[in-house]
Amino acid sequence: MTMEGTYPWGDHRRFNSYNGYFQRQFGGRVQKISIDAGFSCPNRDGKISTGGCTFCSNAAFNPSYCKPEKSVRQQIEEGIGFHKRRYRRASQYLAYFQPYSNTYKPIEELKRIYGAALEVPEITGLVIGTRPDLIDEDILEMLVDIQKTHYVILEYGIESVYDATLKHVNRGHDFATAKHAIELTHSHGIPCGGHFIFGLPGETKAMLLDAADIISGLPLTTVKFHQLQIFKDTAMAKEYEAHREDFHLFALDEYIDFVIDFAERLNPDIVIERFAGEVPPRFLVSEPWMKLRYDAVLNRIEKRMEERDTFQGRLYRK
Numbered sequence: 001m002t003m004e005g006t007y008p009w010g011d012h013r014r015f016n017s018y019n020g021y022f023q024r025q026f027g028g029r030v031q032k033i034s035i036d037a038g039f040s041c042p043n044r045d046g047k048i049s050t051g052g053c054t055f056c057s058n059a060a061f062n063p064s065y066c067k068p069e070k071s072v073r074q075q076i077e078e079g080i081g082f083h084k085r086r087y088r089r090a091s092q093y094l095a096y097f098q099p100y101s102n103t104y105k106p107i108e109e110l111k112r113i114y115g116a117a118l119e120v121p122e123i124t125g126l127v128i129g130t131r132p133d134l135i136d137e138d139i140l141e142m143l144v145d146i147q148k149t150h151y152v153i154l155e156y157g158i159e160s161v162y163d164a165t166l167k168h169v170n171r172g173h174d175f176a177t178a179k180h181a182i183e184l185t186h187s188h189g190i191p192c193g194g195h196f197i198f199g200l201p202g203e204t205k206a207m208l209l210d211a212a213d214i215i216s217g218l219p220l221t222t223v224k225f226h227q228l229q230i231f232k233d234t235a236m237a238k239e240y241e242a243h244r245e246d247f248h249l250f251a252l253d254e255y256i257d258f259v260i261d262f263a264e265r266l267n268p269d270i271v272i273e274r275f276a277g278e279v280p281p282r283f284l285v286s287e288p289w290m291k292l293r294y295d296a297v298l299n300r301i302e303k304r305m306e307e308r309d310t311f312q313g314r315l316y317r318k
Contacts, residue, residue, distance in 0.1 A: 007311055008268045014305040015263055015312040018222065018273040025151065031090035032127055033079035034098045037113050038068035041100045042134070048172040053159075054239065055169055055197065057231035057283060066098070072116040080122055094151065095120075096127040103130040103154075107138050118150055125151025129195075132156045132181035133173045140188045147190065153221065154185050155193035161214045162207065165200050169236070179218065186219035193273065194220050198258070199228030201239070201246050209262060216267035216316060223270055225262075226277035227255055230286040237285045252289040252297070256304050263305075268313030275301055 009016040010024070022030045044052045066075055076095060083090055095117035103110065117123055126146065135154070143152050158178045160166055166174060178194075185192040194215065198208055215223065227250050230240045240247055250258065259275050266272075278294040289297065305311065 008313065009271075014302060014310070016268055016271050018271055021222070021271040026092055026124065028092065029090045030092045030094055030124060031083045032094045032096040033076050033083065033123075034066045034096045035072055035075045035079075035117065036066045036068045036099045037072055037097055037102065039097070039100045039102050039104050041131070042104060043131075043170070043172045044100075049170060051170055051235060053169050053171055054235035055200075055228070055231065057234055072113060073120060076117060076120050076123065091122075092124040093120075093122050094125050094127050095123050096129070098127075098129050101130045101134050102128050103134045103139050107142060110139065111142060114146065118146070123150070125153075127153050127155060127193075129155045129157070131173065132158065132178040135181050135185065137184075140185065140190065143190055144188055151191075153191040153193055155195060155222070155224070156181055158194045159197050160200055160203065161196075161211045162203065165203055168202060169200060182218050182220060191221035192219065193222035193224065194218070195224045195226070197226050197228055198255075198262075199248060199250055205258060208258070209265060212262050212265035216265070216270070220270050222273045223266075224273045225259065225275050228286075229277060229279065229284055229288075231279075231283050232285050240285060249286050252292070252300075255289075256297075256301050259301060260305055260308060260310060263312040264310055264315040266312055267316055272312065 006012055007014065007016075009020060011017075011020050013020060019029070022028075041052065042048045044050060066079070070078075072095075076093070080093055083093070095114075097113075097117075105113070114126055114128075117126060126143075128143075143154070146152050156178060158175070159169065159171060161175050163174045182192050182194065196211070196215070228247070230237050230247075230249075255276065263272065263275075274294070276294060276297050278297075281288045281291055
C-alpha cells in the first residue's frame with residue numbers, strides 16, 4: 001500500500017477492479033451493453049473446425065434482449081433501458097460485441113456494424129470479443145481510427161496458457177498465437193483484455209498458479225477469470241459424463257482461496273474484470289455454487305482477502 005493507505009491502482013479495494021478502472025477512465029460508472037451482431041466462428045463453420053471449443057455455450061451468457069435478428073441499434077436501446085432500471089447511476093455505455101468472434105467479417109462490414117453502435121449518442125466506446133487468430137493490421141488500424149473519438153478495447157478468448165490444454169478443448173490455436181495478438185494490439189495503442197478458464201481438464205492448481213507469472217508478463221489491460229462450468233449440450237458435457245475422474249470442479253471456498261493465491265502473484269497493473277463466471281443454473285450440468293450471484297461471490301472473495309490481509313500483486317515479481 002502507499003503512504004495514503006491506498007493500493008498501487010489508487011483506491012482502497014484489495015484488487016485492481018474494473019469499476020475502479022472505469023472511474024479512472026471515464027470519471028464515473030460505465031455499463032456494457034451486450035450485442036449479438038450475428039457473427040460466427042471459424043471453429044464452427046469449418047474454416048478451422050465444425051465442432052467448436054468443447055466447453056462453448058454462448059447462449060448461457062446472452063441477455064434476453066440480445067438477439068441477432070434485432071438491429072444493433074435496437075439491441076443497444078433495449079439494453080440501455082434494461083440497465084437504466086437496474087443501475088441508475090450509469091450514464092455512459094459501451095457496446096459489447098460478445099457472442100462468438102466479433103472480428104470475423106470483411107472489414108467493410110465491420111465498419112458498418114461498429115459504426116451503427118457508435119451512432120447511438122449514449123455509446124462511449126466499443127468492447128469487442130474475439131479470437132486471437134482473427135486480428136490483423138487492417139482491423140487494428142480501423143480501431144485506431146475509431147479511438148480518435150471513442151474508447152476501444154479488444155477482448156481475446158485465451159482460456160489457457162498451455163498448448164496441450166488448448167488442443168484438448170479443440171481451441172484451434174496455440175498460446176503463441178494469443179501472445180502475438182496481445183502484443184500486436186498493444187503495439188497499436190489499443191487496450192487489450194484476456195479471458196481465462198480455471199479448471200480445464202489436465203491442469204493442476206500448481207500449473208494454474210504458474211500461469212499467473214506468464215499472464216503477468218503480457219501487456220494486458222484487463223483479465224476475466226471463469227471457474228470451469230460444464231454446460232449442457234456441449235462436447236465437454238459428454239466428456240464429463242464419461243470421465244468425471246478427469247475433472248476437478250472447484251468447490252466455492254476452495255476457489256475463493258485459489259483465486260486469491262492467483263491474484264497475489266498477478267501483476268498489479270492488470271485490471272481484474274471478473275474473478276468468476278455466472279450463468280443461469282438451467283444451462284449447467286455441473287452443480288452451481290449454491291445459486292449465488294457473482295456479486296455475492298465477489299463479496300466473499302474480498303472478505304477473505306481482508307481476513308488474509310493480502311492484495312493483488314503482493315507476491316508479484318517482475
